[in-house]
Amino acid sequence: MPRTAGRIHRDGLTSTATVLVEALEAAQTDKETADTLTHPFHTYPARLHPATAKILVEFVGEDAKRNQAILDPFCGSGTVLVEARANGLRAIGTDLNPLATLVARAKTWTVPPKKRNQLRSVGHAIAGAALAAGKAARRSGTDTAPLRRVAGFDPNARNRRLAAWFAPHVRRELEDLAARLDELATEDAELASILTACLSAILYKVSSRTSDTDPTWTDRNVARGQATRLFGQRVELLVAGLDDLAKVHAPLPEVHELDIRKLSTVVPDGTVAGVVTSPPYAGTYDYAEHQRLRFDFLGLRHRDLDAGELGSRRSFEADPHEANRRWKKALAGSIEKIAATLVPGGAAAIVIGDSVAKGRAMFALDDVREALPGDLVIEAWASQERPMLGTVERRAFGDRPKAEHIVLLRRA
Ligand SMILES: C[S@@+](CC[C@H](N)C(=O)[O-])C[C@H]1O[C@@H](n2cnc3c(N)ncnc32)[C@H](O)[C@@H]1O
Structure with a gap:
C-alpha cells in the first residue's frame, strides 16, 4: 500500500466511514506498528500496511465469538493474520502463492515456548x-x-x-x-x-x-x-x-495454500466473524514472476499459481480484453465466496487500488460495486487519492483521480 498522503473521499454510514478513513491515514501517521511483532520479517509485494490491517481487524473482529475466525483469503505474507492473532482472535489465511503461505505460517508460528x-x-x-x-x-x-x-x-x-x-x-x-x-x-x-x-x-x-x-x-x-x-x-x-x-492467548492461526475459488473446502459457510483482505490489483503484479528466484532456490512448486493467479500483469499483457473479462468474473466470484463464509451481520473490509492494465485505467471501486452479490451491501467506503506515476497513468486516468479504497461490505 503506497505511503503517500492524498485527499480522502468517504461515503456511507458515518461511524464506519470514519474508521475506514483512520485506517487509510494510519499508513502515513502510524510510524510504530510496522516495526512490531513479526511484521518486519519478510518483504512481500503490495503488502497491506500493518497499521491499516490493525484498525480493520479490530473493527470487523469486535463482536467475534470465541469459535468464529477472522479470515484473509488473499493473505499474502500474513499481515492480517498477525494482527488478528495479536488481538486474541482466531485467524485463517489462504493464498495460492506457496511463498506467501510459507512466510505467513512463519510469521504466525506462535507454538509453545519450548518449540x-x-x-x-x-x-x-x-x-x-x-x-x-x-x-x-x-x-x-x-x-x-x-x-x-x-x-x-x-x-x-x-x-x-x-x-x-x-x-x-x-x-x-x-x-x-x-x-x-x-x-x-x-x-x-x-x-x-x-x-x-x-x-x-x-x-x-x-x-x-x-x-x-x-x-x-x-x-x-x-x-x-x-x-x-x-x-x-x-x-x-x-x-x-x-x-x-504469543503474549496474548489465542489459537495458532491456520494457513492454507489454496485458490480462492476453493475457499469453501477449508472454510465452512457462515462461520467467519469478519474478513480483512486485499485482492490483487488488476494488471499490476505478477506474483509468480516476483518469486521465481525463490521458487527455484527453495524448491517451491508453483504450477497452480502460474495457472490460477488473479488479475496478473502477464494475463493483461497477453490478451487485455480477455484478461479484463476474466478479472471481473474472478473478482465477482471471490466476493461471492467471501460472502458465503460470513456469519449473518458479519463484515468484510476489502482494500483495493485503482491501476493501469495494459494502458487502460481500472477503477477498483466500480469493479467491486459491479461484483456485489445480493446478500452483501456496501456499508461505507473511503478512498484516498494516489499520485499518478508517469504519463501512461496520466493518460489512462484522464480527469478522474487514481485512488486506493477500503470498502466495508456487510452481510445481510
Ligand atoms: C495484494 S496481495 C495480498 C498481500 C497481503 N495482504 C499482505 O499483507 O502480504 C494479493 C494476494 O493474492 C494472491 N492471489 C492471487 N491469485 C489468487 C487466487 N486465485 N487465490 C488465492 N490467492 C491469490 C497473491 O498470491 C497475493 O499474495
Whole structure:
C-alpha cells in the first residue's frame, strides 16, 4: 500500500466511514506498528500496511465469538493474520502463492515456548555449522556450490537458472544452509519450513536481483559469511517477534495454500466473524514472476499459481480484453465466496487500488460495486487519492483521480 498522503473521499454510514478513513491515514501517521511483532520479517509485494490491517481487524473482529475466525483469503505474507492473532482472535489465511503461505505460517508460528526456543537454537546451530563449513571451503579453495537435488526440479536446469544471480561464494553458502534444512526436514518438517522462511527472507538481499518487483540485475558486493550471518539474524528477528505475538492467548492461526475459488473446502459457510483482505490489483503484479528466484532456490512448486493467479500483469499483457473479462468474473466470484463464509451481520473490509492494465485505467471501486452479490451491501467506503506515476497513468486516468479504497461490505 503506497505511503503517500492524498485527499480522502468517504461515503456511507458515518461511524464506519470514519474508521475506514483512520485506517487509510494510519499508513502515513502510524510510524510504530510496522516495526512490531513479526511484521518486519519478510518483504512481500503490495503488502497491506500493518497499521491499516490493525484498525480493520479490530473493527470487523469486535463482536467475534470465541469459535468464529477472522479470515484473509488473499493473505499474502500474513499481515492480517498477525494482527488478528495479536488481538486474541482466531485467524485463517489462504493464498495460492506457496511463498506467501510459507512466510505467513512463519510469521504466525506462535507454538509453545519450548518449540520457539528450539527454533532459535537449531537456527543458530545451522548458521554456526555453515559458517565453519564456509571457512573450511575458503581454506581449501573450493567455493563452488554442490549440485543440490531438489524434488520436482531438474538439477541442471535449476543450476543454470540460479547461476547468474549469486556470486559463487554466496551460492555455496546458501546451498549449504538449504542442504542442512533438507536434512532437518526428514526429522521435523515443520521446523525446517519455518527456517526455510528465514532463508527466503534474506535470499534477494544477497542476490543480484534488484528486488521482488524489479527483476533487473544489480551488482551486489556480499562478503564471505554475510549470507549465513544474515540468516542467523533473521532467525533471531523472527523468534523475538513470535515471542511478542504469543503474549496474548489465542489459537495458532491456520494457513492454507489454496485458490480462492476453493475457499469453501477449508472454510465452512457462515462461520467467519469478519474478513480483512486485499485482492490483487488488476494488471499490476505478477506474483509468480516476483518469486521465481525463490521458487527455484527453495524448491517451491508453483504450477497452480502460474495457472490460477488473479488479475496478473502477464494475463493483461497477453490478451487485455480477455484478461479484463476474466478479472471481473474472478473478482465477482471471490466476493461471492467471501460472502458465503460470513456469519449473518458479519463484515468484510476489502482494500483495493485503482491501476493501469495494459494502458487502460481500472477503477477498483466500480469493479467491486459491479461484483456485489445480493446478500452483501456496501456499508461505507473511503478512498484516498494516489499520485499518478508517469504519463501512461496520466493518460489512462484522464480527469478522474487514481485512488486506493477500503470498502466495508456487510452481510445481510
Ligand atoms: C495484494 S496481495 C495480498 C498481500 C497481503 N495482504 C499482505 O499483507 O502480504 C494479493 C494476494 O493474492 C494472491 N492471489 C492471487 N491469485 C489468487 C487466487 N486465485 N487465490 C488465492 N490467492 C491469490 C497473491 O498470491 C497475493 O499474495
